[in-house]
Amino acid sequence: MSYLAQLVFKRLGLGLAMLLVVSVIIFFMVELLPGDIAEAVLGQGATEENLAAMREQMGLNKPAILRYLEWLSGAVMFDFGSSIVTQEPVISVVGERFMNTLFLAAYAAVIAVPMAITLGVLVALLRNTIFDRVANVLTLTSISSPEFFLGYILILYFSVEWGMFPAISNLNEGMSLWQSLERTFLPALTLVLVVVAHMMRMTRAAIINLLASPYIEMARLKGAPPWKVIVKHALPNAWAPIINVVALNLAYLITGVVLVEVVFVYPGVGQALVDAVSKRDFPVVQACCLIFAATFILLNLAADVGAILTNPRLRHPK
Template structure:
């Protein structure tokens, strides 16, 4: 355990450093956008005195470095400032939206992770068979199709023609769990189609790579059935790459929901981000981008730590 803690500590420091660099990029990218925020809020007919007063109220008369460090300190404490569009707390607006995004991502993960591992094991077990080739072809189609295209296809078949599910996922805070599941099914399936394809192919590749190992050959020579060879010998040793790809795809489920949420008008962080860009509500845009970046970095850390804990060779590289 003593060798694990320094490695985990290094990954955590790298994660914090990466998040700091990303926060710099987010703030200065928004800062570099053309136009005066105060002027755009008040309109072209506003007097210069009114614009100056609003700039002072919003803190825009301070230097960019001062505003960045004030924003960063507030973000660390969970305070992202006040929205320019409605003067409400940014944190209060994002919190319920982020809960909706997490629910959608969790729903998609419950569908995709078991299905991907199951299909990956089966395609490795029946490698080069018709089932393997058909599954790989379908996974390539799923990976190559943009999420918004898959979403519109699902809407056309399951919402417009068969009317099994609603085309708009308008969930609310007081909605029953069953109703929420019903309204979130189409966006969850849209995300799961892409993620399942990635994880299935990675699981298949990891297991096929291990099947060429000497201890697998020895197990087969002893007459161990093919299914037992995979489930008891190959799959446990393939945990490190599988954990890695699952964690990275879970990060994608949360950070890659923007297009899916827009297509299904789902009230998550992605929809809030698009609306805020349209309104030039920069504090909300910065907060959403930072939350997405922090979530992605966190899942990358989980993937690294999971790989270290599940693979002794990573704990003892020498």
């Protein structure tokens, strides 16, 4: 077995162990929430007989450890139980929402990743110029602004003042791709403004850090133009840190969209999580949190593998 395959299996094992720890935290944090779940579902006017029947139906009479093992064994088979509110299977409630979140994340990533890398190369090429300073000010402003603030600013101008895009990103099955892109443009733009700034600054830092290397100095002494020094020599060696930061921001696009989805009433996993928390629909809450954790771990694994593939020095044990 090659070193790369061994590393992938090792990271995958660590990821599964981390996911197991996260599942324990998710389950027992929900268990520690105050109040009676059965009473929260049936209301304060429920009789003792109805409460007892609901606890029996939900398995609340069993020990917490046994309930966790049953929930974990079902989660391994993608069976997260049934929703307390709608009595539908959780996987059917969350599955469609997760596909909507993936669509929004892919929409934002297609715009953000090429833009961030291009801007990062440009500001590294034109560092210490007016363009570099303006770009740094704009990116710091974007990073410092909360997502919900950026979302409301975009709604104010693009929806209320100019009427270009809808303020509410409601989707349905009969929509065409163009209609879906139009409805989700504002939440995607909000995510783009957040992640582009971070990825651009990291790309700029990675390239500038390599510009002091001896082989870069040699390329300059041979008379190579500045753009060729960066694109042909510095950028290929900067792919490893760039891939890491891109993967982390892609993980954020999927796991950190809760506020954006709530602002634009987007039917994604983040909105489903907020609705489930407000209704105390704990099976949905547990499923959403576990999906977020699994997505984050898988994207981190992809970042490690991508960094190794782009750097030959990391493909062999030291």
